[in-house]
Amino acid sequence: MTVPADWPTTAEAARAEQERLRPLVVPEGPEPPRRPGTLIAGVDVAYDDERDVVAAAAVLLDYATLDVVEQVTAVGRVAFPYLPGLLAFRELPAVLDALSRLTRTPDLIVCDGYGLAHPRRLGLASHLGVHTGLPTLGIAKTPFTFTHEPPGDRRGDWSPLLDGPETVGRAVRTRQGVKPVFLSVGHRIGLPEATAVTLALTPSYRLPETTRRADSLCRRALAATVPAP
């Protein structure tokens, strides 16, 4: 899980890379085991553009208990600006760095963002799946450019996430009466299982434990890197 030497630095190069990677995406591939002992990884990144510093975190949870079994961080330089549709090029270098520090290989990685639900069908989660070869799933907090009917009010209710007529993911209610999360498959997983995993990771909050844990960890890592004023 290392960053290629020819990592794109311009929007043009990044879009060209997405065109090249597209055939490798396998959203309906074989499903990994989701039994007790299965390891689910969560990754997230925090930025200090002012100082050009980025901190990534990777947490490993036991799927059955949701206990943290391992957690690592990586700090580096910001490699790419934020451009809608090209988030992977901004987040992945640091994420790959953090993942490489885990001593165990995750059975599934959950991303804070999209997978298939992407203008060119290659969001952050898809991109990470292609690079690592591991199953990935994207769980986002906003609908991005997609549309959806509000899902039912109960936890577990969901509705299709649409790009025009095409279903690219699901809006899933993880807490009764609370705004849904927006999930899409990344690599080697299908929507039904992605939905089940999402619900398993949200026993008490809207966002999955993987994202919550990784988010707080990378923020702490960033704060520890930047000297207080």
Add this chain to the structure above:
DNA sequence: GCGACAG
């Protein structure tokens, strides 16, 4: 051409 736009 002008907005909108995962994080």
Add this chain to the structure above:
DNA sequence: ATCTTGTCGC
């Protein structure tokens, strides 16, 4: 993402 206070509610 990040900047930011108090406030309502379980």
